[in-house]
Amino acid sequence: MFAAQPESILHGMTDKNAGTPMQTPDQPSNEDKRIAALHALNxxxxxxxxxxxxxxxxxxxxxxxxIALVSFVDAGRQWFKSHQGLDARQTGRDISFCGHAILGSDIFCVADTHEDQRFLDNPLVTGNPHIRFYAGAPLDIGGGVRLGTLCAIDRVPRQPSPEQLSALRDLAALTVDMMLMQPAVDLIRQLHDSDARLRAVLDTAADGIITIDADGGMESANLAACRIFGYEMEEIVGQPIHGLIASPGPGPTEGLQFDDKTTEVTGRRRDGSAFPLELSIREMSLQEGRAMWVAVARDISERKRMENVKNEFISTVSHELRTPLTSIHGGLNLALGMAGDGLPPKMRQLLEIASRNCDRLILLANDILDLGKIESGHLAFDFDKIDISELVQQSVKCNEGYANQNGIALRVLNTLGGAHILGDQNRLLQVLSNILSNAVKFSPRQGVVEISVLPIQDRYRIKIHDEGRGIPESFRGEIFKRFSQADKSDTREKGGAGLGLNISKAIIERHHGALDYESTMGAGTTFFFDLAAAPAPQPAIGKALICESHAGDFDALRAALAEIGMESDCAYRGDIALELLRHQPYQAILIDLPQAESQALLENIIDAPLKSRAISILMSDHIEQTYLKSIRKDGLRIHWLPGHAAAPQLTQAILSILQNQTQSRRA
Structure with a gap:
């Protein structure tokens, strides 16, 4: 065993023959937190x-x-809880090897101190205990808080085996577990029982912590809260919490979120100046049943300043990029157009690749500019009354070319008559284009992307379904964040920067709507968003649902019905018709789908709970079957019409049936 050395030797010995100054260990970035935790363990x-x-x-x-030590690194010393082979209980931190070891997460190993410039003239090397080999495993209690080390020391050089180092790690972890077991329980009890200890912990926090009573009055605040808002402790106690917030609401706590969610608000300092503040307020459970809340406040002025600098830089770069990119793109397309088929195949291929890449860069520049406008609140919106079915049709036309290039069919499943919303048409087209382009990207070739619009109470829901591989549930929390890709390989394989959904969500929220999705791995994904319906007058004689697989046939009948004051929706498939019937009352239903689908739809209508049972069903007689003639249930009436009847004939039949219904009810 090495003999004990006087404190003066351990702290100050130097080697006059050493040519390189000894390197003292740096402090960890979380030094204050680390020292507080060390002292709290007692x-x-x-x-x-x-x-x-x-x-x-x-x-x-x-x-x-x-020599083997359990060493704790204090502010100015390292102290040994256990010291085999060494009589000394502590050394100066400035000459400690353990001070270096706590800077990293893994074992700090020096095979030969005489070969390491950092330790050549260290007094623990040049004098007793003459360290030549050192290996220290950090004692990490979690979150990168390393209090000290379990270290092994020799006076001859060594090259430990991987098995030895692994065992040293395990022993260090065991030391931490043992160290925290009982002391942690004692610490928790002491912190609850002693206001002085609780105050010591709270005052080391960088965030402001304020306790609030049931009336919104502040009962206590830590030093950080006093510093953030510019008050002395005695000035805060007893004052209402809303005094620290600019325009929180009329009452003592109104306008503040008491739900543990972190929100950004505008704080107000003692001198009246305003600043951006991140605030969360959570209810505490007290044994005596008294209501109390804890507010955690963080001054985010510097973060906001850096975000503004970043956004201004990105915006400037995007502006500067967009102009030359547009010129390059135009030149490439001009070259491709003018040359016609005269270009060699290889040159045409290169020009087409360059043109597509320009498209991607221009879209990226536009997305980044939109992102900056959204963050700054400067994204302009022009709200007007929009026919939602026409909006969907327009978005399909805008994206058909891209879908065709990828071998994907875009299919609209239904049309709503008289369905209007208040919105910005260009921004909503941007949202639909983002979702449709994603659906096309991730669909297999020869796949189908389906678009439908459903009335749900006082809103309309637009749904876009693809046949792609689906989105993992584990990615749900990330999908609407910037630059998010469920599979990072998609960035190169599919293109895109992961900004479209983030921008789309912000646009829909500005329309007071919500964007979400449902996905099944291997079965595809459905994105949908809800928008408030615009006020609309009721149709004069009700509304009809036309179940017709040919859109062209629907257009003529819709126009004819409009002339007699009747609105109409169209479903091009039976399951969509049923979905509409669950949410919307209709006075008449015209079914002219393929025979099996028409029959299945009729049977489902009879069995399913509908918005209104006082309806008439008109069916083409080419699917009439004997047992269907006798169906009569809850006012449901089936009328058979000649197959392929003209629009005027169908209109007249509907009008006649509705008039007969009215007369029957009066009678």
Whole structure:
């Protein structure tokens, strides 16, 4: 065992022959937090304990060294809880090896101090205990808070085996578990029982922490809260919390979110100046049943300043890029157009690749500019009354070319008559284009992307379904964030920067709507968003649902019905018709789908709960069957019409049936 050395030797010995100054260890970035945690454990300067000595004896044996220590690095010293082979209980932190070891997450190993410039003239190397080999495993209590090390020391150089280092790691982890077991329980009890200890912990926090009573009055605040808002402690206590917030609402707590969600608000300092503040307020559970809340406040002025600098830079770069990119893109398309088929195939291929890449860069520049406008609140909106079915048709036309290039069919499943919303048409087309382009990207070739519009109470829901591989549920929390890709390989394989959904969500929220999705792995994804319906007058004689597989046939009948004051919706498939019937009352239903689908739809209508049962069903007589003639249920009436009847004939039949219904009800 090495003999004990005087404190002066351990702290100040230097080697006059050393040519390179000794390197003192840096402080960890979380030094204040680390020191607070170390002191809170109350382990410094405590008597030796056998449970720690067992660990160091094992480390001695496994590492085959004469010295093994459990060392805690304090503000100005390293103190040894257990010290096998060394009589000293502490050394200066400035000459400690453990001070270096706590800077990293893994073992800090010096095979030969005489070959390491950092330690050549270290007094623990040039004098007793003459360290030549050192290996220290950090004692990490979690979150990168490393209080000290379990270290092995020898006076000859060493190259430990991987097995020895692995065992040293395990022993260090065991030391941490043992160290935290009982002391952690004691610490929690002490923090609850002692206001002084709680105050010490709270005052080390960088965030402001304020306790609030049931009336919105502040009961206590830590030093950070006083610093953030510019008050002395005695000035805060008893004052209403809303005094720290600019325009929180009329009452003492109104306008503040008491739901543990972190929100950004405008704070107000003692001098009246305003600043951006991140605030969360959570209810505490007290044994006496008294209501109390804890507010955590963070001054985010610097973060906002850096975000503004970043956004201005990105905006400037995007503006500067967009102009030359547009010129390059125009030149490439001009060259492709003018040359016609005269270009060699290889040159045409290169020009087409360059043109497509320009398209992608222009879209990226536009997305980044929109992102900056959204963040700054400067994205302009021009709200007007929009026919939602026409909006869907327009978006399909805008994206058909891209879909055709990828071998994907875009299919609209239904049309709503008289369905209007208040919105910005260009921005909503941008949203639909983002979702449709994503659906096309991730659909297999020869696949189908389906678009439908459904009335749901006082809103309209637009749904876009693809047949892609689906989105993992684990990615749900990330999908609407910027630059998000469920599979990072998609960025190169499919293109795109992951900004479209983030921008789309912001646009829909500005329309007071919500964007979400449903997905099944291997079965595809459905994105949908809801928009409030614009006020509309009721149709004069009700509304009809036309179940027709040919859109062209619907247009003529819709126009004829409009002349008699009747609005009409169209479903091009039976399942969509049923979905509409669940949400919308109709006075008449015309079914002219393929025979099997028409029959299945009729049977489902009879069995399903509908918005209104006082309806008439008109069916083409080419699907009439004997057992269907006798169906009569809850006012449901089936009328058979000649197959392929003209629009005027169908209109007249509907009008006649509705008039008969009215007369029957009066009678």
């Amino acid at each position: 382990i410094l300067d405590t008597p030796p304990e056998e449970r720690f000595d067992r660990i160091t004896r094992l480390a001695q044996h496994i590492m085959q060294v004469p």
